[in-house]
Amino acid sequence: MMIIVAEKINTSRKSIEEAVRKRDAAFIIRIAREQAEAGAHFIDVNAGTFVDQETGCLRWLVETVQSEVDLPLSLDSPDPRALSAAIRLHKGEPMINSISLEEDRFQSLLPVITSHPCHVVALCMAQTSMPTSIEERVEVGSELVKKLTGAGIPIERIYVDPLIQPVSVDTNMGLAALGAIKEIMQKFPGVNTICGLSNISFGLPERRIINRNFLSLCIFSGLSAVILDPTDKQLMTALLATEMLTGRDEYCQNYIEAYQNNRLI
Amino acid sequence: MMIIVAEKINTSRKSIEEAVRKRDAAFIIRIAREQAEAGAHFIDVNAGTFVDQETGCLRWLVETVQSEVDLPLSLDSPDPRALSAAIRLHKGEPMINSISLEEDRFQSLLPVITSHPCHVVALCMAQTSMPTSIEERVEVGSELVKKLTGAGIPIERIYVDPLIQPVSVDTNMGLAALGAIKEIMQKFPGVNTICGLSNISFGLPERRIINRNFLSLCIFSGLSAVILDPTDKQLMTALLATEMLTGRDEYCQNYIEAYQNNRLI
Numbered sequence: 402m403m404i405i406v407a408e409k410i411n412t413s414r415k416s417i418e419e420a421v422r423k424r425d426a427a428f429i430i431r432i433a434r435e436q437a438e439a440g441a442h443f444i445d446v447n448a449g450t451f452v453d454q455e456t457g458c459l460r461w462l463v464e465t466v467q468s469e470v471d472l473p474l475s476l477d478s479p480d481p482r483a484l485s486a487a488i489r490l491h492k493g494e495p496m497i498n499s500i501s502l503e504e505d506r507f508q509s510l511l512p513v514i515t516s517h518p519c520h521v522v523a524l525c526m527a528q529t530s531m532p533t534s535i536e537e538r539v540e541v542g543s544e545l546v547k548k549l550t551g552a553g554i555p556i557e558r559i560y561v562d563p564l565i566q567p568v569s570v571d572t573n574m575g576l577a578a579l580g581a582i583k584e585i586m587q588k589f590p591g592v593n594t595i596c597g598l599s600n601i602s603f604g605l606p607e608r609r610i611i612n613r614n615f616l617s618l619c620i621f622s623g624l625s626a627v628i629l630d631p632t633d634k635q636l637m638t639a640l641l642a643t644e645m646l647t648g649r650d651e652y653c654q655n656y657i658e659a660y661q662n663n664r665l666i
Numbered sequence: 667m668m669i670i671v672a673e674k675i676n677t678s679r680k681s682i683e684e685a686v687r688k689r690d691a692a693f694i695i696r697i698a699r700e701q702a703e704a705g706a707h708f709i710d711v712n713a714g715t716f717v718d719q720e721t722g723c724l725r726w727l728v729e730t731v732q733s734e735v736d737l738p739l740s741l742d743s744p745d746p747r748a749l750s751a752a753i754r755l756h757k758g759e760p761m762i763n764s765i766s767l768e769e770d771r772f773q774s775l776l777p778v779i780t781s782h783p784c785h786v787v788a789l790c791m792a793q794t795s796m797p798t799s800i801e802e803r804v805e806v807g808s809e810l811v812k813k814l815t816g817a818g819i820p821i822e823r824i825y826v827d828p829l830i831q832p833v834s835v836d837t838n839m840g841l842a843a844l845g846a847i848k849e850i851m852q853k854f855p856g857v858n859t860i861c862g863l864s865n866i867s868f869g870l871p872e873r874r875i876i877n878r879n880f881l882s883l884c885i886f887s888g889l890s891a892v893i894l895d896p897t898d899k900q901l902m903t904a905l906l907a908t909e910m911l912t913g914r915d916e917y918c919q920n921y922i923e924a925y926q927n928n929r930l931i
Contacts, residue, residue: 568910568911568918569918572913572915572916572917573913575910575911575912575913576912576913579886601911605921605922606922606925606930607925607930610907610930611907611910611911611921614882614907614908614911615907615911617879617882617883617908618882618883618886618908618911618912621844621883621886638875642875642876642879643882643883645833645837645840645876646840646876646879646880646883647840647841647883648837648838648841650837651837652837653833653834653837653870656870656876657870657871660871660872665871665872665875
């Protein structure tokens with residue numbers, strides 16, 4: 402079954418930014434709880450907009466969410482220092498989002514993720530440039546899988562993120578990401594793939610429509626984890642219907658249960 | 667771009683059955699026009715519920731629709747006699763839905779479709795049984811393509827229908843149809859694939875949700891034609907979004923245009 406990383410606690414959202422600035426624990430806990438109840442397996446926390454105070458904010462978010470919600474978190478930052486500070490506070494086994502093939506980032510994060518049991522997102526980004534083709538993504542992803550497993554991370558704890566780029570920039574970007582998901586899942590049995598959905602629709606109207614149709618295609622391509630808003634009923638409906646259509650829902654049980662609980666829309 | 671066969675003029679719908687029984691031309695013409703305006707390339711006509719009077723009803727439907735709507739029809743019947751009567755009345759080049767590998771049906775329909783220029787749906791059904799696996803579908807589909815091209819039908823006019831079966835019966839039925847679509851498109855360059863969507867959701871609640879998610883997966887698998895209700899805005903939105911996501915909508919033009927015309931939902 403799809404592993405769901407709940408995306409809402411991200412300071413790029415105005416209400417979250419304000420809550421973090423004011424240290425409004427009750428608000429953050431409520432958002433975390435809603436996402437947990439909607440089916441999240443991990444709660445993502447991202448304080449990227451705070452620049453110089455990111456580490457402090459991330460630490461506060463970890464303590465605040467885990468004080469009331471019994472789920473592991475996804476610690477979401479490109480900054481190895483923020484991640485390494487947050488991981489030390491975290492109870493249980495977090496997801497680290499993310500490591501990449503960029504030399505500095507890889508080298509400074511590797512000791513952190515090998516010394517704490519955790520899940521790790523491996524972003525298909527190399528030093529030089531953003532990937533555009535399927536091949537470049539698979540190449541960078543493969544290199545990451547090899548380096549991480551070589552360093553002792555079990556393959557089941559690696560989540561390759563193909564790096565979604567907008568179809569508004571290049572209409573082949575959807576197929577490039579989908580092809581990479583499929584190839585990576587076939588090439589490395591046991592590995593996970595993960596992505597956020599919203600980049601795909603950047604620059605276009607009615608983004609939620611695009612995101613949920615893209616989710617269906619990702620699931621069909623073998624995606625095993627996803628960063629999304631589990632309180633978005635239309636998105637979760639697309640997820641459930643597609644899991645059923647692709648043989649991931651035995652006896653259509655989850656779909657029918659969601660129907661009975663009035664969760665399909 | 668996807669070839670759309672509009673499905674509403676089918677006497678299994680109560681209002682259509684009544685209109686055909688009363689020979690209510692105005693009603694039938696209105697439904698045909700609505701579907702034409704919503705983007706249909708063919709208007710399907712099916713009078714299957716009339717059993718003994720099917721041929722007469724089908725002939726009336728052909729004349730009625732074509733009296734006012736300038737589109738080719740899809741003549742929809744398992745009965746070669748009804749199809750051969752209807753094709754003679756049809757102006758332009760109809761779609762014949764369908765021929766199959768069942769011996770009687772194939773032999774009696776072949777002279778009809780080779781003597782009138784037409785598009786032909788080749789249903790993946792053989793004498794003995796319904797197909798269940800990808801392989802059986804590809805085998806029957808391939809046999810049909812070979813026989814039809816051998817009889818002089820251009821490959822571009824053949825539409826292989828993988829025969830959709832409900833996921834409620836077997837959760838692998840979605841993947842079986844999708845895999846067959848992909849393989850047939852790869853095996854026979856230039857051929858079309860087509861399917862109706864609604865069988866996939868038979869026996870399950872909220873069927874329209876399932877149908878539109880399945881449509882996305884069909885498009886991604888290479889489907890080139892589809893039998894659906896083009897006045898269903900949610901379904902057409904899924905179609906447009908998925909065509910864009912799979913590189914079939916240059917510069918996202920159709921999607922953006924649909925947005926501007928308030929057709930996305």
